[in-house]
Amino acid sequence: MTSRIIIGLMSGTSVDGIDAAIVEIRGRAPRLSARLLHHHQANWPLRLRRRLLAAMGNAPSSAAEICELNFLTARSFAAAVQSALQHARIAPHRVTAVASHGQTICHLPPQPGRTTGSTLQLGDVSVIAALTGIQTIGNFRSADMAVGGHGAPLVPWTDAILLRDTRKTRAIQNIGGIANVTYLPPGRGFSDVLAFDTGPGNMAIDALISIATGGSRHCDTNGRIARHGRVDERLFTRLKAHRYFSQQPPKSTGREVFGAAFVENLLTRAAGKRICDLAATLTALTAWSIADAYHRFLPRVPDEVIIGGGGLHNPELMRYLTADLAKLGCRTLIPMDQLKIANKAREAMAFALLGAAALDGVPANLPQVTGAAQLMLLGVVAQGTG
Numbered sequence: 001m002t003s004r005i006i007i008g009l010m011s012g013t014s015v016d017g018i019d020a021a022i023v024e025i026r027g028r029a030p031r032l033s034a035r036l037l038h039h040h041q042a043n044w045p046l047r048l049r050r051r052l053l054a055a056m057g058n059a060p061s062s063a064a065e066i067c068e069l070n071f072l073t074a075r076s077f078a079a080a081v082q083s084a085l086q087h088a089r090i091a092p093h094r095v096t097a098v099a100s101h102g103q104t105i106c107h108l109p110p111q112p113g114r115t116t117g118s119t120l121q122l123g124d125v126s127v128i129a130a131l132t133g134i135q136t137i138g139n140f141r142s143a144d145m146a147v148g149g150h151g152a153p154l155v156p157w158t159d160a161i162l163l164r165d166t167r168k169t170r171a172i173q174n175i176g177g178i179a180n181v182t183y184l185p186p187g188r189g190f191s192d193v194l195a196f197d198t199g200p201g202n203m204a205i206d207a208l209i210s211i212a213t214g215g216s217r218h219c220d221t222n223g224r225i226a227r228h229g230r231v232d233e234r235l236f237t238r239l240k241a242h243r244y245f246s247q248q249p250p251k252s253t254g255r256e257v258f259g260a261a262f263v264e265n266l267l268t269r270a271a272g273k274r275i276c277d278l279a280a281t282l283t284a285l286t287a288w289s290i291a292d293a294y295h296r297f298l299p300r301v302p303d304e305v306i307i308g309g310g311g312l313h314n315p316e317l318m319r320y321l322t323a324d325l326a327k328l329g330c331r332t333l334i335p336m337d338q339l340k341i342a343n344k345a346r347e348a349m350a351f352a353l354l355g356a357a358a359l360d361g362v363p364a365n366l367p368q369v370t371g372a373a374q375l376m377l378l379g380v381v382a383q384g385t386g
């Protein structure tokens with residue numbers, strides 16, 4: 001069987017780091033198997049991270065700023081590829097392709113009153129290809145959005161390949177900046193797979209902590225702040241009424257809905273309340289929104305929930321989620337690593353597989369998931385020098 005090395009690159013809405021997954025892929029899409037050869041997490045240069053977060057905020061950014069950020073992020077992505085290869089002692093000429101998600105700085109899904117959805121991931125693919133010498137695939141979301149889709153989530157196609165069980169109903173719950181679920185009923189293939197963003201993952205909690213500490217902390221490390229707080233029931237009830245939660249899938253969301261503006265709005269209405277109580281309330285809201293989405297939108301309660309993403313490291317969030325899922329009758333929560341898929345590398349690995357789909361000419365969007373009018377080939381390819 002043919003084998004290719006593809007490097008998946010991912011930086012999520014949290015902008016917490018660049019994940020590079022060097023993946024050995026066997027077979028041709030969609031019959032693929034994948035083995036992680038090496039995972040490397042590169043840090044964003046501090047100033048660049050700040051500029052990216054500012055560009056995502058509500059204050060206007062100039063075209064010059066976005067233009068420069070597009071190239072600077074590409075340079076950081078290329079450097080991440082080079083470091084990953086050095087650490088893994090793999091020569092660049094052995095690599096078939098880099099598959100880069102890019103850094104989302106704006107995601108505007110289709111919605112009533114908006115004529116067309118749009119999305120922008122920075123990190124120009126030609127720059128990555130030129131600097132690494134490796135052909136680079138990127139812009140995975142645009143084609144799906146061009147035909148009415150949300151361009152998200154895209155990882156479910158790879159979940160169906162790597163994580164589907166023939167007997168058990170599984171939910172794959174990722175808790176990144178945004179939280180999203182992939183529903184995998186027993187069986188094979190893609191036709192009955194469902195997936196959507198359930199709402200905020202760590203994003204709302206991160207924004208609260210960052211605002212409350214004047215930017216000196218980025219997250220509620222190990223849930224220590226929320227642990228000392230109590231859920232504010234009145235506020236909790238109000239937050240649960242947010243329209244995103246009752247919106248029917250296909251749906252996707254981002255920083256525009258659950259980022260700093262959401263938390264600033266909360267803070268003006270919750271003046272005088274303790275930060276630990278607000279942290280507890282947002283942590284409870286995040287967990288509730290996941291379980292509530294299962295209850296509302298999944299055809300049946302999953303036999304097991306596989307949890308991935310940075311939220312797995314927040315014990316308070318996991319405590320609330322365990323309790324909320326138990327109320328639905330779901331008592332089996334499995335950390336991603338237990339399925340032999342390295343949690344930290346999972347999304348980057350998924351993009352390596354999506355890169356293989358692009359090279360093989362196989363559509364990888366799931367129209368029932370994204371809402372697109374049809375199957376689409378995803379991605380654009382920039383030539384390497386090799």
Ligand SMILES: Nc1ncnc2c1ncn2[C@@H]1O[C@H](COP(=O)(O)OP(=O)(O)O)[C@@H](O)[C@H]1O
Nearest residue numbers: 012013014176177202219221222309310313314
């Ligand atoms: N020890 C921890 N305690 C609390 N939160 C954590 C911890 N480790 C990671 N996180 C959260 O996970 C987030 C990163 O998760 P990740 O899955 O990489 O998200 P994204 O896909 O948006 O980059 C961090 O911003 C932070 O909120």
Ligand SMILES: [Mg+2]
Nearest residue numbers: 012014016017
């Ligand atoms: Mg991340």
